[in-house]
Amino acid sequence: MWSSKNAQAVAARHHDATGHATWADQVLLIRYGEAQASHPDLFEEITACG
Template sequence: MTRPTARHRDITAGCFVCHGAAAFWTSANAQALAVQHHDRTGHQTWCNIAMSVTYGSNARDDCQIDIEDAIASTRSGGRPEPVLCAADDA
């Protein structure tokens, strides 16, 4: 089974000796930079990683007015035409 999936990672890293608890590296390779800094200097470094995953995509809103509805409203003298959707039936 395939589904639309989006992943996003937020990474911050720093060196306790050089920067304290403040983030110094924030790019996609912040973790690698923290490791390299530790290897070169022996300083204690840290890295926080937050990952967000979204499955699927937004469902189509059948009540949303689109360009075709705007064009159709010009035939009615500029008045919007009524849009019926499932929520109106409840």
């Protein structure tokens, strides 16, 4: 499993080079505004991959 910023490109190149089935999962995080005082730790568990 690749988890770097260019994981989709690495998976595609691996498929092209080897013919192996490959895939890249994507996660989309959207944040609007700033965190409110009532939920200071709302996003603390979310970490970036890669």
